[in-house]
Amino acid sequence: MPNGVNALIQTLVDAGITTCFTNPGTSEMHFVAALDTVPEMRAVLALFEGVATGEADGYARMADKPAATLLHLGCGLGNGLANLHNARKGKVPVLNIVGDHATHHVQYDAQLQSDIETVARNVSSWVRTSESTAALCQDAVEAIAACMGPPGQVATLILPADVSSGEGGVPVPLPKIPRPTAADDATVAAIARALQGEGRKGILLGGRALRAPALMAVARIAAHTGAKLFAEVFPMRLERGAGLPPVERIAYLAELASVQLTGLDQLILVDTKAPVSFFAYPGKESYLVPEGCQLHELASPRQDVLGSLEKLSTAVGAGQATPALQPLKRPDRPRGKFTADKVCKAIGHLLPENAIIADEAQTSGIMLAMYTAGAPRHDVLTLTGGAIGQDLPNAVGAAVACPDRKVIALAGDGSAMYTIQALWTMAREQLDVVCIIFNNRAYAILNVELQRVGAIGAGEKAKAQFDLNHPPLDFVRMGESMGVPSRRATTTEEFTAALEHALRTPGPHLIEAIVPPTLAGLKLRVLPHLLQSLAKLPLPVARALKRAIAP
């Protein structure tokens, strides 16, 4: 008879969960020891739990199946919470396995004792402490089924040390997961009528609706009915580039999002919810659906998205329509003064076929979507829950899931510092990741937010909370110290050459781009590009943006 944890790992592997991102402690020692008995399970060590959880998130986004994490009691799980929050918001399946004290030890309230279930509940839609070795594998398959959804969810299985080491565990096969159903006929017919009627129509896509097959189906509907395609502001995974239908992402700035949506009479939601502002700002709307616009839901996150779109396509007669597809079109090699804009342009110029971009570039990435729109086909992973520190771990997970694809991780200097230890895992696993750190020596976006919320009386002490220049961070030394070949770029030519080198040389790389904060010159310099990237929206956008930056 295998002991509990052997049977557990076998159960995971049998269910297709073959990767575990770990940061173990004493209560997980039986799990760690059992890893060698199940060769199909890959274990990837992370040096902080927030890295492990972000890795599991990035992995699942690209592998379309969950990875496990192995975390140490309530404190370890708590350290991983921000990236589990991002996974939850992105509806990404993650299976946490959290070790706990042996059941007979709990009464003593030892140092690491805490209420793990309470920590887990904030992010997990399924939480259970396994009570016996005999029940463990059944608990595990229920956790796996819960996290696979749809929608994808975080499930947390808490594993007391004596349950994991006990005898009598027997692997349990994953039960058949029921197929989600497509939108019913009445819903499809009502939406078909709305799309065939008068007025301006939009289709807002999220989750699985931003994957290639769904995009092709919805692009036919759009071509046939004149509806405009939008993507939710922070998609968990967006397939885009040459050969795919272009989709306009809703802007982070609510003022801009309102302008994008202004005038819509019908808005169809597909695997997403109605757009809302990230935060509440004085005098500005929180709910972004324009007044008078009729809202419809074709498919909820629980439903069959592709099947629903195909039904709708048939209902509107779009089966033979020719979808508008993005032609291959790259920007020229960038030249001149070095800015974040030039970094984005260089990425658009050089992006390899089938790349994965993990984007947490914050203010420095404003131009990225425009410069990469016509690049070869690629995937973009974004900051689904707004909790920064996702990007470098996400890139690790994506690279583990897709060893044949180049991963490009774009992070602001502030964001990168939350989970910088991910570099070490990249080096240890020799992952094909190019990390580009925009070192603008600031939490630049918070300077903008300070104005937007209308905070009064911000002086030197307030501004100092956004300054990262005293002392300046040295990402080249950080990268090198963790085993990642690293270069600093202070000119456009240096950066482009460094990117060329990194893209043609396997293994991890870091490029520290020393750039000025982008939004500092936004009104004057970047605005025309921004308008262009928002499909040449005219003057109202400029006005809205000005109001946003300098109310």
Ligand SMILES: Cc1ncc(C[n+]2csc(CCOP(=O)(O)OP(=O)(O)O)c2C)c(N)n1
């Ligand atoms: C977990 C978490 N902590 C803090 C924040 C608040 N926050 C949002 S953006 C930001 C700074 C980002 O700085 P950086 O990555 O350097 O990008 P920049 O603003 O300079 O473009 C901070 C601290 C957050 N969103 N999430």
